[in-house]
Amino acid sequence: MRIPLAAPDITEQDIAAVAVALRSSRLSRGPRLEEFERALAGYVGAAHAVAVSSGTSALHLCMRALGMGEGDEVIVPSFAFIAVANAVRYERAIPVFVDVDPLTLNLDPGLIEAAITSRTRAILVVHTFGCPAELSEIIRIARRHRLLVIEDACEAIGAEYDGRKVGSQGDAGVFAFYPNKQITTGEGGAIVTGDPQLAALARKLRNQGRNDSEDWFEHTEFGYNYRLSEINCALGVEQLKRIEPILERRAAIAAEYQRRLGNHPALKLPPFALPRCRLSWFVYVVRLSAQFSQSQRDWIVKEMIARGIGCGRYFAPIHLQPIYKHASFQRMALPVTEWNAARSLALPFFNRIREEQVEEVCRTLEELLCRAGGPTPGG
Numbered sequence: 515m516r517i518p519l520a521a522p523d524i525t526e527q528d529i530a531a532v533a534v535a536l537r538s539s540r541l542s543r544g545p546r547l548e549e550f551e552r553a554l555a556g557y558v559g560a561a562h563a564v565a566v567s568s569g570t571s572a573l574h575l576c577m578r579a580l581g582m583g584e585g586d587e588v589i590v591p592s593f594a595f596i597a598v599a600n601a602v603r604y605e606r607a608i609p610v611f612v613d614v615d616p617l618t619l620n621l622d623p624g625l626i627e628a629a630i631t632s633r634t635r636a637i638l639v640v641h642t643f644g645c646p647a648e649l650s651e652i653i654r655i656a657r658r659h660r661l662l663v664i665e666d667a668c669e670a671i672g673a674e675y676d677g678r679k680v681g682s683q684g685d686a687g688v689f690a691f692y693p694n695k696q697i698t699t700g701e702g703g704a705i706v707t708g709d710p711q712l713a714a715l716a717r718k719l720r721n722q723g724r725n726d727s728e729d730w731f732e733h734t735e736f737g738y739n740y741r742l743s744e745i746n747c748a749l750g751v752e753q754l755k756r757i758e759p760i761l762e763r764r765a766a767i768a769a770e771y772q773r774r775l776g777n778h779p780a781l782k783l784p785p786f787a788l789p790r791c792r793l794s795w796f797v798y799v800v801r802l803s804a805q806f807s808q809s810q811r812d813w814i815v816k817e818m819i820a821r822g823i824g825c826g827r828y829f830a831p832i833h834l835q836p837i838y839k840h841a842s843f844q845r846m847a848l849p850v851t852e853w854n855a856a857r858s859l860a861l862p863f864f865n866r867i868r869e870e871q872v873e874e875v876c877r878t879l880e881e882l883l884c885r886a887g888g889p890t891p892g893g
C-alpha cells in the first residue's frame with residue numbers, strides 16, 4: 515500500500531534496545547519484563563501491570579482470574595473487535611451485546627440496565643478508537659448491581675477520563691500492543707489492576723499456572739503460555755518512553771484530517787474533543803451520511819485500496835459475524851451499531867504520515883464520495 519492504513523513507528527533507539535536484549539542471554543522472564551510492567555503501571559496509574567502475549571490473552575486472563583464461568587453474563591459492545599466477545603466465550607460465559615452511543619460509539623450507559631439479569635457478572639467497557647467511555651456512569655451502574663468493570667483500553671493507551679488514565683478505573687484494565695496501536699511491542703498486551711491478588715493470579719496463569727517458586731514442574735493452576743518475551747518488552751520500554759510525543763503527533767494528524775474534511779456534507783467526523791476526556795487517537799474513522807448505503811461505502815473502500823490508499827471498515831459488528839450470527843447471544847436490537855458500522859471508513863493514520871499524504875487521502879475520498887453520488891462541499 516502506498517499510504518498504509520497503519521504503520522509502526524520504530525526508531526534506531528528501539529532497534530538498539532532490542533539488539534541489547536537479543537545479545538543478553540535472557541530472552542524470557544527477565545529484567546525487561548519487570549521494567550516494562552513497572553513503567554506501564556506507573557504511566558497508567560495502576561498499582562500492578564502484568565504483561566502478556568496479546569490483548570486477547572489479557573482479556574481472557576481477566577475473565578479467568580475474575581472467575582467468569584459457564585452461564586455468567588458479561589455486558590459488551592458489539593461495535594468492537596471480536597476478541598471482546600471471544601474472551602467471554604473462552605470461559606463459557608455469555609456476551610450480552612448492548613448498543614452504543616451514536617457520537618462516541620462507546621457503550622450507551624442508558625441502555626445497560628435493561629440488559630442486566632440475575633446472571634450478569636460484569637461490564638466489559640471498550641474505549642473505542644481511543645475515545646473514553648462514560649466511565650463514571652458505567653461504574654455507578656456496576657456498583658449499584660454489584661458487577662465487575664473491566665476496561666478494554668486496547669485502543670486507548672494514554673486517554674483520560676476525569677483526569678485519570680483509562681484502564682485504571684475499573685476492577686481491571688487491558689491494553690494491546692499490536693503494530694497498529696499507539697505504541698507496539700510487535701505482539702503483546704497487558705492487564706493493569708489495583709488488586710494484588712488479581713495481579714498475582716494473572717501472573718501465575720500466564721506462566722502455565724506455576725507458582726513464583728523456582729520449581730518449573732509444579733503447576734497449581736490450569737494455566738496458559740501467555741508470556742511476553744524480553745525482546746518484545748525491550749521494544750515496549752522504549753516505545754513507552756516516547757508515548758507523550760506520539761500521542762501529540764497523532765492528535766495533530768487528527769486535527770489535520772478534521773481541518774480538511776470538517777466542512778464536507780457527506781461526512782460525519784469523529785468527536786475531536788469531549789468534556790472530561792483526553793482522547794488518545796488510535797484510528798481516524800469517518801462515517802458517511804445517511805444517503806450512502808453499505809455497498810457504496812464498500813465500493814469507496816475498494817477504490818481507495820486500488821489507488822494504494824489503505825482504508826478499512828471499522829468495525830464489523832460482532833453479532834453479525836458468521837460465528838456469532840446464529841448464536842443466541844443477541845437480546846436487544848442494536849440499531850446504532852448496525853447503522854454506524856455500515857457507514858464507517860477508517861483512513862490512513864500513523865505517526866509518520868506526511869501532510870501531502872493526508873491531502874491525497876482527503877482529495878481521493880472527496881472525489882469518490884462525489885462519484886458515489888453524495889453531496890459536494892458548497893454544492
Ligand SMILES: Cc1ncc(COP(=O)(O)O)c(C=O)c1O
Binds near residue numbers: 703
Ligand atoms: C478493543 C480491542 N480489544 C482487544 C483487542 C485484541 O488485541 P490483540 O490483537 O493484541 O489480541 C483489540 C485489538 O485490536 C482491540 O481493538
